[in-house]
Amino acid sequence: MDRRAFLYGTVASIGTALMFTPARSDSTARIELADLRGSLAGGDAAYAPSGNGDQSAMMQQAMDRAAAAGKPLYLPPGRYELSNVVLPSRLKLVGVPGESRLVYTGGGTLLTAVGGSSIGLDGIVLDGANRALDDGVPALLHLSGVSDLSMTRCEVVGSSRHAVALEKVSGSLTANRITGAREAGLWSVDARGLEIAGNTVSDCGDGGILVHRWEAGEDGTIVARNRVERIEARSGGTGQNGNGINVFRAGGVIVSDNRVADCAFSAIRSNSGSNVQITGNQCLRSGETAIYSEFGFEGALIASNVVDGASVGISVANFNEGGRLAVVSGNIVRNLRHGAPYPDEYGLDFGIGISVEADTTVSGNVIDGAPSVAILMGWGPYLRNVVASGNMIRDAEVGIGVSVVEGAGSVVISGNVISDVRSGAVRGMRWAEFQTGDLALGETRFPHVTVSENSLG
Structure with missing residues (x-):
């Protein structure tokens, strides 16, 4: 039987996707074509x-050809060496996860697209x-101005820069594995x-x-249920690199239910990201601050996260740069330590549980093991309208440190449970220096500080 006639006839009989395959044995080709039954739509020829x-x-x-016909292109298992291929609009490229491998040969990039739409990648390495x-x-994969991207069950490995770079792109990246990028996994x-959901990003x-x-x-953007390690x-640098999930100037971003471990700086770092929600994440063994909302932002919800291991657990900072308006609630922060990847210019040597500055409520958190201060309220004059209530603090050098520098704004410290603190439950600070005795025991010479109904153990 003529081999070409057999292949054409088989595709026509089983339901017809376009197929790209290197030369292989007749028996292998027959098995791979049979695998298309019921899984890919339309087509009438093999390539x-x-x-x-x-x-x-x-x-x-x-x-x-596949995009023009509006039909998926199937890549059987194998190694395809190429570079500088442009993904056309309406392309649906489908492979066998872990087996259909596009290998960059050098001289440009691997895959790119500019201004396209409805591009899908499924099961491609x-x-x-x-x-x-x-x-x-x-x-390695660079898309610009693409709408309705769908990338799922793909792997991206061994990039000399970012693994995936997206500019002005809509769509979703789900269940992908990205590893070994010299710069970032996904930018x-x-x-x-x-939507960036359910991916694994590691060793970048x-x-x-x-x-x-x-x-x-x-x-x-929604960043949810990813593993970043x-x-x-x-x-x-001092934080611009080395972060598991980094939000920069991007408003309304949701970062939820991710597991982020072993990052050189922060597990989750939002810089100038207004209305950010950071909820339900697990942040393990961070090199510096585990969760950061910093610089010129307005609005941050940081809730129900678990922080285990960091120099600073959660920081809401930079009131001097416009950073304000936050809720820090229901978090577990534990196993903090002195030291960080760079010298502490502020003199506390880190070891802080939660640090806040302006227009912020800190409530219902559990902080266990802070070698410096469990809750730090303000920095010099950068303090305004902060409430710390209903928190449980255990095993800290100082339970709550509050700025008493001239110009500091109002704070309320009430209803907290503070135990096993070595140098006081609530103490006033001038910058990094403790300047008062324990304010929880009745000292009232600072009218901007209200301390009441805390339980001391």
Whole structure:
């Protein structure tokens, strides 16, 4: 029987997807075509390149043809060597997870798209082979201005820069595995409705998942149920690198139910991200501050997180830069330590449970094991309208430290349970220095500080 006739006839009989495959044995091809039954729609032909050497041109032809026909393109298990392939609109590229591997040959990037729509990648391995990307190319997979992206069950490995870079993209990335990027695993800027959910991002050089904007504004990205682990800060700095999940200038971002472990700096860091919600996350063994909301933001909800191991558990900072308006509630913060990846210029040597500055309520938190201060309220004159109530503090040097520097604003400290503190339950501070005895025992010479009904053990 003529092999070409057999292949065409088989595809027509089982339900017809376009197929790209390197040359393989007749028996292997028959099995792979049979695998399409009931899983891929439409098509009436097979595409069979040689499978030898660079396959960029043939892959581009196959993708363009499938997209034009509105039919999925199936990649059987195998290694496809290519570079600088453009993903067309309406492409649905489907492979066998872990087995259908696109390997970057160098000289540009692997896959890119500009201004497309309805692009889908399912079950594809993108392998950068640690080869250098060209100058100006941010990632192994770079998409710009793409609407309705769907990327699922893919792997992205061995990128010399970011693994995935998205600019002005909408859609979803779910159940992907990203590892070994020299810079960040996933970088999104100016998203237009993006969901990043259920992915694993690990062993990246400078960051895990980055949600950024060129200018501060509404973003609305949802980052949920991801695992982010072992993130380094190879490019250095004091927090711009080395974060598991990093929000920068992006408003309205939801970061929920993620497991983030072993990051050089923060598990979750929001810089100038207004109306951010950081809820239900597990943050383990952070190198510096586990959860950070900092600089020019208005509005942060930090609730129901577990922080185990950090220099600072939760920090809501930079009132001097406009950072204000937060709720810190229902968190467990434990096993804090002195020290961080850089010297502490403020003189406390870290070891702080929760630190806040302006227009913030701190309530219902449990802080167990703070070698410096369990709750730090204000920094010098940068303190206004802060309430600490209903918290449980145990095993700390000082339970609550509150700024008594001239110009500090009003605070209320009430209804907290404070036990096993070595140097006082509530003490006034001038910057990093403790300046008062225990305010919880009745000292009232600071009219901006109200201390009442705390239980001391």
